[in-house]
Amino acid sequence: MNIRPIVSSLSALAVSIALLPFGDFPAEAQMTMHFTTPFVTDSGFVGAAGNMHYITLGVTGFSLKSATIGLPIDMERSIEVKAFDPNGMEILGTLKKSPGGITIDFNQPIDPNTYVRLQLSGVDMSRMGGRALYRVSTQLQGIEGEVPIGSAMIRLKDPS
Template sequence: MNIRPLVSSLSALAISVALLPLANFPAQAQMVMRFTTPFVTDSGFVGAAGNMHYITLAVTGFSLESATISLPIDMGRSIDVKAFDPNGKEIPTTTKVSPGGVTIDFNQPVEANTYVRLQLSGIDMSRMGGRVLYRVTTKLEGVDGDIPIGSAMVRLKEQG
């Protein structure tokens, strides 16, 4: 009887068992996210009428001076925009509506490490159902130019 294969197998098993504590089980993957500019965190509509949309921005990295929201071509331009802090308190702003969108200038820059909820009321669309896509750009304190920070998609009220 050849005992060599048995000794080899037992040796390999002994080495494996001896090295097992060195392995770090279970293996876990970690992902660290460090945002350096504001970004869109949430969007949707408020109320059953569907004529009020909101976009929530996480303000990170730099203070936020203004935000511009592009408006779809078939959306009316009689929109009113208000900004709110995380506690629901209105933030003083000045708004400018143009053919391309609406710009919200904050009277005082919004400090980093907070959230801002932009609420658009008076939404008037020539279509019912589907989705509307808002592109959002910002101006940040100490940074030249407009910074695109993301898109917000809102489902439109279905006809019926």
């Protein structure tokens, strides 16, 4: 009887057991995020028609004076934007439309450590399906110029 396969198998088993970690070891790498400017936390569309999109911003670091949403090239420019606080109350502001997008200047700066939901109504795109990519930038109290804070991607309603 050839015992070489048995010895090889037992040796492989012994090495495998010796290399298995025993006990709970902490993770060797951890990720901690500390946001110093507002950031995009969520985006999507409301309702079955898909003509109302939203972008949620986490306000951190500085008070938020305004938000600019860059619109996709093939999107109609008849869009209206409203802002809402976490309780669903409208935040008053003034809209400015430009060829590149829509800016909402808030009547009162929005304090840090809260969320703002920007709701775009009247979205009418020349295509169905795919995705809409919005570039988002802000103006912050105490900071000169616009600060780009990210992008919001919204999956468009599929044609059916």
